[in-house]
Amino acid sequence: MINLTIDGKNVTVPRGTMLLEACRLAGADIPTLCYDPELKLAGSCRMCVVEVEGRRTLAASCVTPAEEGMVVQTESEEVVEARKVILELLLARHRLDCHVCEKDGNCRLQDYCYRYGVKDSRFKGEEPHFYKDDPNPFIERDYDKCIMCTKCVRACAEITGAFAINLKNRGHEVVISTAFDGGLKDSTCVFCGQCVMVCPVGALVSKVEKGRGRDYQTEKVRTICSYCGTGCTLELKVLNDQVVGVNSVRDERLSPVNRGALCVKGRFGWDFVNSKERLTQPLVRKDGELVPVSWDEALDYTASRLKEIKERWGAGSMAVFTSARTTNEENYLAQKLARAVIGTNNVDHCARL
Amino acid sequence: MTNSIKDLEEEAEVIFLIGTNTTENHPVIGYKIRQNVLKRGAKLIVADPRRIELADIAEIYLPFKPGTDIVLLNAMMNVIIKEDLLDEEFIEKRTEGFEELKATVKKYTPEMAEAICGVPAEEIVKAARLYAKADKAAICYSMGVTQHSKGTDNVFAIANLAMLTGNIGKPGSGVNPLRGQNNVQGACDMGGLPDVYTGYQKVEVEENRIKFEKAWGVKLPPEKGLTLTEIINEAVKGNIKAIYIIGENPMLSDPDSRHVEEALDNLEFLVVQDIFLTETALKADVVLPGASFAEKDGTFTNTERRVQRVRKAIKPRGNAKPDWQILCEVASRMGYPMRYDSPEEIFEEIRSLTPSYAGITYERIEKSGIQWPCPHTNHLGTPILHKETFTRGLGKFHPVEYREAAEMPDEEYPLILTTGRSLYHYHTGTMTRRVAAIDQHRPHNEVEINPRTAETYNIKDGDMIKLSTRRGSIKLKAKVTENIKEGIVFTTFHFGEAAANHLTNANSLDPVAKIPEFKLAAAKIEKI
Numbered sequence: 058m059i060n061l062t063i064d065g066k067n068v069t070v071p072r073g074t075m076l077l078e079a080c081r082l083a084g085a086d087i088p089t090l091c092y093d094p095e096l097k098l099a100g101s102c103r104m105c106v107v108e109v110e111g112r113r114t115l116a117a118s119c120v121t122p123a124e125e126g127m128v129v130q131t132e133s134e135e136v137v138e139a140r141k142v143i144l145e146l147l148l149a150r151h152r153l154d155c156h157v158c159e160k161d162g163n164c165r166l167q168d169y170c171y172r173y174g175v176k177d178s179r180f181k182g183e184e185p186h187f188y189k190d191d192p193n194p195f196i197e198r199d200y201d202k203c204i205m206c207t208k209c210v211r212a213c214a215e216i217t218g219a220f221a222i223n224l225k226n227r228g229h230e231v232v233i234s235t236a237f238d239g240g241l242k243d244s245t246c247v248f249c250g251q252c253v254m255v256c257p258v259g260a261l262v263s264k265v266e267k268g269r270g271r272d273y274q275t276e277k278v279r280t281i282c283s284y285c286g287t288g289c290t291l292e293l294k295v296l297n298d299q300v301v302g303v304n305s306v307r308d309e310r311l312s313p314v315n316r317g318a319l320c321v322k323g324r325f326g327w328d329f330v331n332s333k334e335r336l337t338q339p340l341v342r343k344d345g346e347l348v349p350v351s352w353d354e355a356l357d358y359t360a361s362r363l364k365e366i367k368e369r370w371g372a373g374s375m376a377v378f379t380s381a382r383t384t385n386e387e388n389y390l391a392q393k394l395a396r397a398v399i400g401t402n403n404v405d406h407c408a409r410l
Numbered sequence: 411m412t413n414s415i416k417d418l419e420e421e422a423e424v425i426f427l428i429g430t431n432t433t434e435n436h437p438v439i440g441y442k443i444r445q446n447v448l449k450r451g452a453k454l455i456v457a458d459p460r461r462i463e464l465a466d467i468a469e470i471y472l473p474f475k476p477g478t479d480i481v482l483l484n485a486m487m488n489v490i491i492k493e494d495l496l497d498e499e500f501i502e503k504r505t506e507g508f509e510e511l512k513a514t515v516k517k518y519t520p521e522m523a524e525a526i527c528g529v530p531a532e533e534i535v536k537a538a539r540l541y542a543k544a545d546k547a548a549i550c551y552s553m554g555v556t557q558h559s560k561g562t563d564n565v566f567a568i569a570n571l572a573m574l575t576g577n578i579g580k581p582g583s584g585v586n587p588l589r590g591q592n593n594v595q596g597a598c599d600m601g602g603l604p605d606v607y608t609g610y611q612k613v614e615v616e617e618n619r620i621k622f623e624k625a626w627g628v629k630l631p632p633e634k635g636l637t638l639t640e641i642i643n644e645a646v647k648g649n650i651k652a653i654y655i656i657g658e659n660p661m662l663s664d665p666d667s668r669h670v671e672e673a674l675d676n677l678e679f680l681v682v683q684d685i686f687l688t689e690t691a692l693k694a695d696v697v698l699p700g701a702s703f704a705e706k707d708g709t710f711t712n713t714e715r716r717v718q719r720v721r722k723a724i725k726p727r728g729n730a731k732p733d734w735q736i737l738c739e740v741a742s743r744m745g746y747p748m749r750y751d752s753p754e755e756i757f758e759e760i761r762s763l764t765p766s767y768a769g770i771t772y773e774r775i776e777k778s779g780i781q782w783p784c785p786h787t788n789h790l791g792t793p794i795l796h797k798e799t800f801t802r803g804l805g806k807f808h809p810v811e812y813r814e815a816a817e818m819p820d821e822e823y824p825l826i827l828t829t830g831r832s833l834y835h836y837h838t839g840t841m842t843r844r845v846a847a848i849d850q851h852r853p854h855n856e857v858e859i860n861p862r863t864a865e866t867y868n869i870k871d872g873d874m875i876k877l878s879t880r881r882g883s884i885k886l887k888a889k890v891t892e893n894i895k896e897g898i899v900f901t902t903f904h905f906g907e908a909a910a911n912h913l914t915n916a917n918s919l920d921p922v923a924k925i926p927e928f929k930l931a932a933a934k935i936e937k938i
Contacts, residue, residue: 218444278723286589288712320437336699337728360743380657381594384708388600402635
C-alpha cells in the first residue's frame with residue numbers, strides 16, 4: 058500500500074493506483090474528458106492535471122501512478138489556471154451552439170467551462186470545418202464539436218470490437234474518421250452507438266432522439282431491453298408520457314450483463330413504442346371486418362365464445378400460445394388460464410421458432 | 411446457459427461456437443466474446459455454414475454442411491477419445507454411459523466426417539485438440555443447432571462433448587444455448603410449455619399436479635398437451651377449434667405460412683392479444699390491445715437465467731391494457747375469479763409454487779437480477795449449474811447417430827435453404843419494421859448466395875430473384891457473397907413481403923422437441 062497526502066488529507070491506496078483514483082478517493086472532484094474507467098488510458102485531454110509537490114510540471118492524474126509520500130494539490134491556483142487554458146484550447150475548435158445542442162445540460166465541456174468561468178477562447182483560428190455529413194439514420198457526426206478525447210475510438214475498439222473509426226490527419230486538422238473517410242454504413246460500424254454513449258460533448262448524438270427532449274427534461278426509468286435474450290439493462294428517457302430515448306447504465310451493480318453496452322436495436326430501436334400503428338382499442342370481427350368495440354364487449358364476447366367451444370368440443374380442442382415477449386408474470390397467468398380455467402395443457406410459445 | 415455471460419468475456423480460454431451468429435443475434439454477447447479474444451487471448455472455434463463475423467478472428471473455422479452437426483461433433487469426440495484427451499476423472503465420477511458413447515463415435519473418424527461435412531479432416535482434428543486441451547472451454551450454440559429434424563440429438567452431441575472433457579460445472583466452460591428472445595427463458599420457466607408447470611415441474615407427475623390443483627383450486631388435466639407446431643397441424647385437421655395467441659405472430663414465425671394460414675382459417679375462434687395488428691391478428695375474431703415492455707411492471711429472465719425487473723415508464727397507449735390485466739379479466743369472465751393488484755403479487759404466487767424461483771423477490775432484484783436456481787431468500791443465485799452434481803445425479807452420455815435431414819436437395823430443388831435473423835431486424839419484424847431508422851437502414855429482405863452458385867444461375871449481386879421450395883416462392887434481392895458455402899442460400903424471416911417461412915417445411919419436426927427444420931430445406935433459385 059502507498060500513503061500520500063491529497064489536499065491535506067492522508068490517503069492509502071494499493072500500489073499501481075493512478076493519482077486520479079486516489080484524488081477521487083480523497084473526495085476531490087477532478088474534471089476529466091478523455092478518461093473512462095473501462096477504456097485504455099489516453100492521457101490526452103489534460104483536464105485532470107494536479108500539482109504534485111516537488112515536480113516541475115503539473116501531472117495528468119489519470120496516467121500518473123500514485124507514489125509513496127506524494128503531496129498533491131487538486132485545485133491550486135496553478136491547476137485552475139492550467140485547466141482554464143486547456144478549456145480555451147478545446148473551445149478553439151468546438152462550435153458553441155449550446156442553445157440548440159442535444160447535449161445542453163449533459164455536457165462535460167459545458168460543465169467545466171461553467172465551473173472555471175471560461176466564456177470563449179483566445180485561440181480561435183479559422184472556423185471549424187469538420188462536420189461530417191453522414192446519411193446513416195442512427196448517429197450524427199458533428200465533429201465541429203469534437204474535442205478529440207478519442208473515447209469513441211477506444212469504445213469502438215475496446216467494447217464493441219468493431220474498429221470502425223480512428224484518427225485522421227495531425228495537429229489542427231486531426232479528426233475522427235472511418236477508413237477512407239466514408240460514411241459509417243460503408244465501414245465496419247455496427248451502429249451500436251457505444252461512441253454516442255461515451256462522447257462527453259455533442260459531437261456524436263443519436264439522430265433518433267434528436268429534438269425530442271434534452272436529457273435533463275426527461276425522467277429516467279431503468280428497465281430491460283425487449284429484443285434478444287441477452288437481457289441488457291437500459292434506461293428509458295420519458296417526456297410527457299412518451300419514450301423519447303434510451304440511455305446506457307454503465308454501473309455494473311445496476312447493469313450486470315452489459316455495463317452500458319447496447320446494440321443497434323437496444324439503443325436506436327425503441328421507437329415502435331410510439332408508433333401510430335399501435336393497437337389502442339379492442340377489435341371484434343363483425344360482418345367480416347374487425348371493428349373497434351368497448352373492453353366490456355370484447356372481453357364478454359371472448360369469454361363466452363371460449364366457454365361455448367369448451368362445452369361443445371371439450372378443453373382439448375383449445376390452445377393458448379403464450380409469449381416469449383411478455384413478462385414472467387404474464388406467462389404464468391397465460392398458462393394458468395390454459396390449465397386452470399380452460400382445462401388444457403395445450404399451451405406453448407415460440408421458443409422453438 | 412449452464413454458465414454466465416460474464417464467463418465468455420472473462421473466464422473461457424476456448425469458445426466453441428456452433429450454430430450461433432453471435433454478433434448479429436446476441437450482439438452484446440458477441441462483443442464480449444470478441445473482447446475475450448482481443449484482450450485475454452481466448453481462442454475461438456467457429457462451426458457454421460456461413461462465414462459469420464467471429465470466423466474472422468477464429469483460430470479454426472469449420473464451414474460444415476447444414477444438417478451434419480452430429481458427424482462433426484462425433485468426429486471431434488472420436489479424436490478426443492483416440493488421442494486420450496478426455497477427462498477421465500470427470501467421466502468416472504460424474505457420468506454414466508461412456509462405453510456406449512465410445513462405441514458409437516468409433517466409426518466417426520475425421521476422414522469419414524470430411525466426406526459428409528465438407529470440412530478437412532485435419533481441421534476437425536485441430537478443433538478437437540484445441541477444445542479438449544483447454545482448461546476452460548465453453549460451447550455456445552443457438553438455433554443453428556436446434557432447428558433441425560434432429561435438433562435434440564444435436565444438443566445431446568454437444569452435451570456429450572462437454573462431459574467427455576469435463577467442461578461443465580466450472581467457470582468458463584459449459585453448454586450454453588444463447589436464447590433468442592427477451593423472455594423466452596422466462597416463458598419456459600413459467601410453464602409456457604405443454605408438459606410442465608413452472609420451474610419444469612412435469613404435469614404428468616401426480617405430486618406436482620396435486621400441488622397446483624391445491625394452489626389453484628381446480629382439477630387439472632393429467633396428460634401433457636400439444637406443442638405449438640402440433641397445435642397448428644391439429645387445427646388444419648379440425649381437431650383444434652380455438653386458439654388464444656398472446657404476443658406472437660405465427661403467420662410469419664412458423665414453418666410453411668400457407669399451412670399456418672390454413673390452420674388459422676379453419677378455427678372456430680381466434681383471439682390475438684398484441685401491440686400491433688400483425689399478419690396473425692388480421693385473422694382474428696377478437697383483437698385485444700396489450701402493452702409494450704415500456705408500459706408495465708414485471709420481470710424478464712435472460713439467457714443466463716437471470717431474473718431482472720422490467721419497469722413501467724409510460725402508460726399503455728390509448729385504451730390498451732397491460733397483458734396481465736387482460737388475462738385476469740378473461741379468466742374472471744369465464745367463471746374463474748382471477749385478481750391481482752400488481753405483477754409483484756403474481757410473482758409472489760409464482761415463487762411460492764416454484765422452488766427455483768423461491769428465493770427471488772422484487773426487493774432482492776431491485777438493483778440487479780438473480781440467476782435461478784435460488785431456493786431461499788438468503789441464497790445468492792446460481793451463476794454456474796451442475797457444479798457438484800447433475801439434476802439427475804450422474805450425467806448421462808446419450809450417444810447419437812447421424813441421419814440425413816428430412817428434405818435433402820435433389821434434381822428439382824438442388825440447393826439448401828437455411829434461414830435466420832439479421833443484426834438490424836428482430837423476429838417477424840413486428841417491432842423493428844416499425845422503427846423508422848431501422849427500416850430505413852434495412853428496408854428489404856435479401857438472399858445470400860455464393861458467387862459460384864450465383865454464376866451458375868447467371869445471377870449478379872443486387873438482382874431480383876425468385877427463391878422457391880416445395881411450399882412456395884418469394885421474390886427478393888440477391889446478395890452475392892463469399893460468406894456462404896457453395897450450394898447453400900440464406901435468408902431471414904423478418905419481412906412479411908418476402909417471408910422465409912413461406913418456404914420452410916412444417917412436416918419435418920424433431921421427434922422430441924417438435925422444433926421445425928428451419929435450417930434446412932431443398933430450394934431452387936431463378937433470376938427474374
